Amino acid sequence: MRIYEELFIVKPDAPEEEIDQFIEQMKTVVANAGGTVEKVEKWGKRRLAYRVDKFREGAYVLFQFNANPESVKEFERRLRVSDLVIKFLTVRIDETLKRLEKRRKDRDKRAHKRAASAGSAGTPQPAMPAGETPVPGMPGLPKEGSAA
Amino acid sequence: MAESKGRPGSASQRPTGGDKAVATQKKQYFRRKKVCRFCVERIDDINYKDVKLLHGFIAERGKIIPRRISGVCAPHQRRLSDAIKKARNIALLPFAAQI
Numbered sequence: 001m002r003i004y005e006e007l008f009i010v011k012p013d014a015p016e017e018e019i020d021q022f023i024e025q026m027k028t029v030v031a032n033a034g035g036t037v038e039k040v041e042k043w044g045k046r047r048l049a050y051r052v053d054k055f056r057e058g059a060y061v062l063f064q065f066n067a068n069p070e071s072v073k074e075f076e077r078r079l080r081v082s083d084l085v086i087k088f089l090t091v092r093i094d095e096t097l098k099r100l101e102k103r104r105k106d107r108d109k110r111a112h113k114r115a116a117s118a119g120s121a122g123t124p125q126p127a128m129p130a131g132e133t134p135v136p137g138m139p140g141l142p143k144e145g146s147a148a
Numbered sequence: 149m150a151e152s153k154g155r156p157g158s159a160s161q162r163p164t165g166g167d168k169a170v171a172t173q174k175k176q177y178f179r180r181k182k183v184c185r186f187c188v189e190r191i192d193d194i195n196y197k198d199v200k201l202l203h204g205f206i207a208e209r210g211k212i213i214p215r216r217i218s219g220v221c222a223p224h225q226r227r228l229s230d231a232i233k234k235a236r237n238i239a240l241l242p243f244a245a246q247i
Contacts, residue, residue, distance in 0.1 A: 007197070007238050049242040058239070062197075089238040091196070103192045 001035070001066050003097065008079055008088035009058035012045055019059060022084055026063065029078055033071030038064040053086045064093075182219025186228075194227045196234035202241060206232060210245035 010019050023040055030037050043060035052058065067075070072090060079088045185204075186194065194201070205213050205220070205228055212232055215225040235241040 009239065048239040049236070049245075050239060052239055087239060089234065091234065096193075100192050107190075 001068060002092055003038070003064070003066055003094040004072055005091045005093045006063040006065070006075065006079075006088060007091075008061055008063075008085050009048070009052065010061060010084050011086055012055055012057045012059060014059070014084050018084065019061070022082065023061060026075065026078065029075055030063075030065045030067055030071065033067060033074060035065050035067030035071055038066060040064075055086060058086060184219060184221035184224055186224040187221055194224065194231045196231040196238075196240070198231075199235065199240050202228070202232050202235055206241060208245065208247055210242040 010022070019042075023042075027037050027040070039062075041062040043062065045057050045059050047057050048055065076088070076090060079085045185191070191201070196202070205218060207213055212229055215222070218225075220228060232241060236243050
């Protein structure tokens with residue numbers, strides 16, 4: 001199972017009920033294929049950066065779901081066949097999310113370490129000269145922290 | 149260190165050159181050191197949906213601004229250009245804008 005993000009543009013002249021109906025339909029497509037829909041966002045009408053099928057604006061809809069690669073194929077086929085949708089983009093985001101999560105964790109850890117070493121710098125190492133303390137964040141400090 | 153060892157002379161041609169005064173024979177001018185905005189502001193996620201952010205990195209005509217001008221670091225420029233290209237595909241950004 002992978003996490004995907006699907007952004008598609010619906011014709012601007014499509015009635016609201018029809019869009020909602022289509023969204024529901026797509027939700028069942030994902031559910032039938034054994035996936036789960038995480039979130040659906042309607043951005044509303046926006047100006048397009050360039051003309052698509054003679055339309056200058058379109059209603060954006062964002063899907064985020066968990067699914068197998070095969071079911072994404074089916075999802076895309078549905079979008080292609082549909083008369084409402086003029087453009088779509090599928091992006092696999094599970095690896096990006098993982099990377100972001102890792103970066104956030106690393107950053108937190110580093111901040112923690114820095115705070116800890118800055119707080120304890122006065123007490124356990126009184127032998128250290130006073131001039132050394134105001135340089136937290138320098139490359140030398142984390143090394144000390146990992147050694148201790 | 150490794151850079152200067154590998155390619156001597158390349159350091160002076162690097163786009164994000166130093167903030168030292170560059171003295172030529174005729175006139176003296178200062179070049180401010182460029183910094184990567186994503187590194188400074190700690191923007192981890194360069195998302196293709198964030199049109200407002202990406203807009204700052206495309207030129208009037210819709211071209212991606214080279215990092216020699218914007219000062220973005222290589223890893224971030226890579227992600228940035230990916231994001232801009234995705235955004236173009238879904239009509240959030242233009243391929244070529246009229247002016």
